[in-house]
Amino acid sequence: MPRGPDPLNKIITLFVCLVGLTACGQDSKTDAISENIQNLQAQALQSDLAYSLLHALTTEVGPRMAGSDGDRRAVQWSRTIMESLGFDKVWVEPVTFPVWRRGEESASLITSYSLPLAVTALGGSPGTEGQLRGEIVRFDNFQALVDAEASQVQGKIVFINERMEKSQAGGNYSKVVQGRHNGPYVAAERGALALVIRSVGTDDNRLAHTGMIARPEGRTAVPSAAISNPDADLLESVIRSGKPVELELNLDCGFDGAATSFNVIGEVSGSDPDAGFFALGAHLDSWDLGTGAIDDGAGVVIIMAAAKLIADMPQRSHRGLRVILFANEEQNVYGGREYARAHANEIALHFAGAESDFGSGRVLGLVASVNDDARPAIEKLARQLAPLGISYDASKSAYGGADLGQMRKLGMPAIDLRQDGSQYFDNHHTANDTLDKVDPDDLKQNVAAWVTLAWFMAESQQALGPLESAK
């Protein structure tokens, strides 16, 4: 049934207009896009849909590591949900990858006494095949390990002790994560027994942060694990005291065959089938330690809820929306790469794309990778987002996310809605990634931002591409 704005929505719309004067100036009253967007924002800021979907995903499905039973449940769940939300078309596309499994894992610091540490294997790590014990050699960061002589490392357990800094933009993650990505290979090349890193995380909880190792072709990794920040503090402190210190490590993990999971795709059709669609991405898989509420349950429900609001509009938008829930992002972007491979010839259909994969912190910024002619259109979009506290930075370009970034590389225009990441790396890839870490109001603001973006893109008459392939 077609639905017009109800009185409460009108009041909220008025409020949004008063708050965001820039968005409601001379052109807004005559601008159908603005009016629809204000209405959609008001609905998004009231709706509990995203939170209740996230509740269901984290409760009924739970952890969904790629290739696990939870992964299979998640595919079934999201398919059923998208169908029940009234998407016009829902389908799946297969994604095949090697299965990494985690078993028992433990570590102890051995000095004048033995202290169990909070440890977790890094994704992709081989196991230790029983208990492994060795002297520790400490490095301040990944580069220091690269610079080390093999004689310093040979037969020892490497400890990379770089602390991640907290910041709104996500801090020095890309620098610190080098130790996790490539440390296992450099340690192996220097003859180490194993690698232990300080967790790539900004918290002080005794919960270790997992995450994938790089898996470059033809190189071998040592058994690799992360210890929690307080454990790394303790280890550092014992090492500094100059006392003999060893580590005992037991990691039962490794690759075990292959599995096929699925990119789950839903579409809300537009009125013009030739206008292509705007792509909204998130990833359906999570790590196994928590229930994947922030990574990336939040993204999954934000884009589903935004698309649902548009599906419920009384009129069809000009072009459609494609919601893509990617398989196995965590273990090396299998879903995103497979999607880009399968749809490489359909770049033109992808009017533009954006991905939500940074938890549930509020959206603060807008950046775009579009052609120069399209910049005025992005400025219009920015005026629609401004009432939500979002500012546009024309000097930066968009990444497109881990998954849709693969399409970005092939020339798809991309938009990033940059979020407040102050808390994100506190719980990222830990057992603490659970529903209680999500603020329902922040989630609503995200849906409001995404529905704004989606409607604007679905209605835009201005082409954003083509862009050169960045591959």
Add this chain to the structure above:
Amino acid sequence: MPRGPDPLNKIITLFVCLVGLTACGQDSKTDAISENIQNLQAQALQSDLAYSLLHALTTEVGPRMAGSDGDRRAVQWSRTIMESLGFDKVWVEPVTFPVWRRGEESASLITSYSLPLAVTALGGSPGTEGQLRGEIVRFDNFQALVDAEASQVQGKIVFINERMEKSQAGGNYSKVVQGRHNGPYVAAERGALALVIRSVGTDDNRLAHTGMIARPEGRTAVPSAAISNPDADLLESVIRSGKPVELELNLDCGFDGAATSFNVIGEVSGSDPDAGFFALGAHLDSWDLGTGAIDDGAGVVIIMAAAKLIADMPQRSHRGLRVILFANEEQNVYGGREYARAHANEIALHFAGAESDFGSGRVLGLVASVNDDARPAIEKLARQLAPLGISYDASKSAYGGADLGQMRKLGMPAIDLRQDGSQYFDNHHTANDTLDKVDPDDLKQNVAAWVTLAWFMAESQQALGPLESAK
């Protein structure tokens, strides 16, 4: 070598005077106690001694559960430290108790899938003797379990789901902890298989809070454990969905013989051997999951550092100080009860006593259990503490702490320095009880408060007792 105030100390003393005008009015210049206290406070606020002792205790000794190797290391360590700090006399007094040990422990929620929960056995719990599986019956709080019919509980696993509230004073701990203390017995009497409680803690980390069950004579407990707050949220949510839900519980724990540990006691002598001493207490044991930095490493180092400042004074105080580090407080106040038994005839020697056992949050309040004639003296003490942000509440009486409270019951006057407990129950009895949770400046303020109390008590000419025995 006698040591007078240096210029920097004089400046700090002046600052303390300016801040705390009440403490530095007409009588302060003529009051030797005030002058010494101001000097001691200034030193305490500058000294890193307490923090470096806490660093050593948590690094070199680590966890020190009663009867463990860590407990033995802690006794040796604290004896050596008190001797090296220049205490006049250091000795130990034996304390014997049953040994409770913790082995492997796990729990899984079984619904349409199986989810491992963050779980830990409650201290004193019997083991499950292998895997135990049962239907869950949920109660909002301990009283609801007490009110239940046996037919509701028989053959099931009881889940007490009461959430502890956060507050500066420690919130509703004493109410919520009933489920931990007595739930295991009531559950057994109603025919339950086992008990699982929502952790008695104010955090949202997937780390369960352990703690002792009550152990009343002649009653039997079921195997009992705590799950973390996020896990309790999840369990509650699955139960509310109406789906079938069971719990699998595996607790390898239980009592295993007896051990003898020690109350470690150090004295700083006064000038008058007949004037008795002021007793400063803390407990040396900790739980096994963390390194016992806040519970009660902080108390141990605060009272040691305060006594050390007084030991270093150029002149002896009138009466001495007795620093008592109690054995096995956690598992039913064995050290405190044994001390009270052994020293019951020496109440008169204990001029008064106070215990530090609430982490490292700043001292905010002073309360006292003294005779009415001594109230003006306590008001004088309050004026000395005021510059540190501490206010006196004459309407409340002092508890004396879990350990020295046993002497309080026998008539010893007691003082409580009440701390900011806002954060305390976030990490209490969890793996997160580690050094990084301690703010060095807060620790200094504690030492300043304790050295004020200790010097005032050591110099006081006003008797605070006798009090009636409260036993």
